[in-house]
Amino acid sequence: MAVTVKLPTILRKHANNEAKVSAEGATLNEVLKDLESRYPGITKNVIAEDGGLHRFINVYLNDEDVRYLGSLETEITEGDTVSILPAVAGG
Amino acid sequence: MSTPRFTEEQVQRYARHIILPNIGGAGQRKLLDASVLVIGAGGLGSPIAMYLAAAGIGKLGVVDFDRVDVSNLQRQILHTDGDVGRAKVESAVEHLRAINPTIEVVGHDTLLFSTNVYDVFEGYDVIVDGTDNFPVRYLVNDATQFMGKPLVYGSIYQFEGQATVFMPGQETPCYRCLFPSPPPPGTVPSCAEGGVFGVLPGVIGSIQATEAIKLISGEGETLEGRLLLYDALHMDFQEVKIRWDADCPVCGKEPTITELIDYEQFCGVPARPE
Numbered sequence: 001m002a003v004t005v006k007l008p009t010i011l012r013k014h015a016n017n018e019a020k021v022s023a024e025g026a027t028l029n030e031v032l033k034d035l036e037s038r039y040p041g042i043t044k045n046v047i048a049e050d051g052g053l054h055r056f057i058n059v060y061l062n063d064e065d066v067r068y069l070g071s072l073e074t075e076i077t078e079g080d081t082v083s084i085l086p087a088v089a090g091g
Numbered sequence: 092m093s094t095p096r097f098t099e100e101q102v103q104r105y106a107r108h109i110i111l112p113n114i115g116g117a118g119q120r121k122l123l124d125a126s127v128l129v130i131g132a133g134g135l136g137s138p139i140a141m142y143l144a145a146a147g148i149g150k151l152g153v154v155d156f157d158r159v160d161v162s163n164l165q166r167q168i169l170h171t172d173g174d175v176g177r178a179k180v181e182s183a184v185e186h187l188r189a190i191n192p193t194i195e196v197v198g199h200d201t202l203l204f205s206t207n208v209y210d211v212f213e214g215y216d217v218i219v220d221g222t223d224n225f226p227v228r229y230l231v232n233d234a235t236q237f238m239g240k241p242l243v244y245g246s247i248y249q250f251e252g253q254a255t256v257f258m259p260g261q262e263t264p265c266y267r268c269l270f271p272s273p274p275p276p277g278t279v280p281s282c283a284e285g286g287v288f289g290v291l292p293g294v295i296g297s298i299q300a301t302e303a304i305k306l307i308s309g310e311g312e313t314l315e316g317r318l319l320l321y322d323a324l325h326m327d328f329q330e331v332k333i334r335w336d337a338d339c340p341v342c343g344k345e346p347t348i349t350e351l352i353d354y355e356q357f358c359g360v361p362a363r364p365e
Contacts, residue, residue, distance in 0.1 A: 006329070009249045010279065019325050045278050056274035060331045068334055083331065085320070086279055087270040088248040090287060091135040091223035 001076045003031055006083040007042075014042035023082070028059065029072040031082060046084060047072075057086045096120075100193065105147055118308040119147065123194075125307040126150035128215040130203070130231060132183040133157075134292030135221030135245050135299065137169035142300035143219075144187040147194060148307075151187060152215055154199040155179040166289035203227050205351035208234045217303050219243040221296060225273040226354035232266035233351055235259060236341050241306050242266075245299040250288045250324040252295035255333060256302050256313045261342055264316060268336040268343075273354055291323050 005023050007015055015021050015038075023038065025031035036043045048054050052072070059066045060083040066074045076082075097105070097116070101123070108114045108122075127148045129140045132155040143151055159167075159174045159182055174182040180198035187196045199211050203222075208230055212218060218240050220231050228246070235242040236259050244266060245254040257265045298319065305311045320329040340348040 009251050009285070019322065019327075055271050056278065058269070063329075063331045065332065065334065083320075083329065085253075085318075085331070087225070087274055088246045088251065088253055088279070089223060089225045089228055090247045090285075091131050091133055091221045091245070091292070 001026055001031075001078045001080070003076055003078075003080045003082050005031070005035055006081060008084055008086050008088075010086055011042055011045075011084060014039045025076055027072065027076060028061065028066055028070075028074040028082065031076055032072070045086075057084060059084055101147070104191075104193065108146070113310040114308060118310060121307050121309070122147050122304065123149045125217070126152070126215045127217045127219060127303055127307075128152040128154065128199075128212060129219045129221060130154050130227070131221035131223060132167070132169055132179040133163065133221060133223060134166045134247065134287060135296040136183070137167050138293050138296035139219050139221055139245075139300045139303070140183060140187055141169060141190060142297060143303060144191045144194060144196065146300075146304055147191065148303075150195045150197065150215070152197040152199060152211075153180055153183045153187070154201065154203060154211060155183065156200060156202040166287060166292050168293070203230055205230065205353050208351065209238065212238055212240065215240070217241050217243065217306055219245075219299050219303050221245060221292075221299070228266065229273060229354060230351060232257065233341055233348065236265050237351070243299045243302045243306070245295045247287060247291050247295055249285050250291060250322060252291055252321045252323070254295050254298045254302070254314060254319045254321075255317060256306065256315045258315055259342075261344070262335050263342075264333045264335045265339060265342045267341045267348075268339045269318065269333050271336075271340055288323055291321075294321060294323065 002024050005021050023031045023035045025034050032043050046057050105119045108119045109116050129136050132153050157179050159170045161175050170182045180200040184196050184198040218235050239259040242257040302313050305313050317330050318333050337344050
């Protein structure tokens with residue numbers, strides 16, 4: 001499945017400053033692994049050392065937080081949009 | 092509902108609200124009777140406080156501890172060149188009174204800590220967060236939840252902004268439902284490190300002022316349960332759902348945080364509510 005991944009500013013440096021990139025996979029885990037293979041280092045702060053998702057960067061499938069779907073096992077449909085969203089504090 | 096009573100000056104000043112459907116005299120009366128606290132007189136705090144003053148919020152408070160620096164003026168439109176070096180609160184109060192001399196404007200020249208946040212928040216109906224660091228954001232979230240006050244949230248980084256409304260109590264999400272705890276040091280850069288697109292806080296701050304006015308007037312639909320994401324560089328608006336987390340440490344079924352926390356400063360960001 002091909003999906004669009006929307007990247008926050010802090011991760012764009014890993015992806016030639018692109019705001020949107022493509023990735024493939026049947027589950028969120030596969031999509032993130034594919035993303036990491038294309039842009040090494042990009043998921044370092046998304047996936048924790050224990051293999052789960054960090055809690056200070058959220059991941060959404062379309063408009064839903066993947067924690068309320070299947071977390072990393074969330075199934076992906078062709079054309080979905082995955083958004084990565086870090087906590088931001090500036091004012 | 093009692094007939095709204097306005098002075099002749101108020102009828103003229105707020106005429107465009109009073110004739111507006113969904114605000115009207117009754118809505119303007121609510122704004123005049125309301126009190127709102129704006130945290131930070133910086134990038135976000137500037138448009139928030141200026142629009143709320145203009146709208147006739149009866150009592151408008153501003154909290155900041157910092158001084159105006161020339162590098163602030165690229166985005167902090169509440170301050171002018173002649174204010175460089177002054178306390179931000181002093182400059183803010185003066186300019187807000189110039190925008191609307193008929194409302195009460197209160198300055199709180201202080202940093203927010205667990206020891207003073209209740210005292211500062213007391214006496215305000217709505218809290219609007221325009222601070223620039225994680226420790227104060229978590230402090231403000233927890234204090235508003237514990238005090239039962241609505242919180243209008245906004246934050247920015249470089250070209251991107253986020254905004255939403257957090258209502259107190261269970262069944263509605265708070266900031267910790269979204270991000271349960273601050274990020275570890277070094278994982279998220281600070282505003283000062285990354286720079287900020289000057290007009291960005293104008294967009295997000297104006298959205299926060301909009302939400303505060305809607306909370307007070309009771310009209311329309313707020314961002315409660317929805318996180319609005321804005322990318323100025325690509326002019327992209329997006330919305331994602333924020334769900335109440337039954338395991339939230341503050342507003343969940345079995346809260347594990349029941350007292351205010353003063354987080355250590357991190358991410359290279361000093362305690363600078365701006």
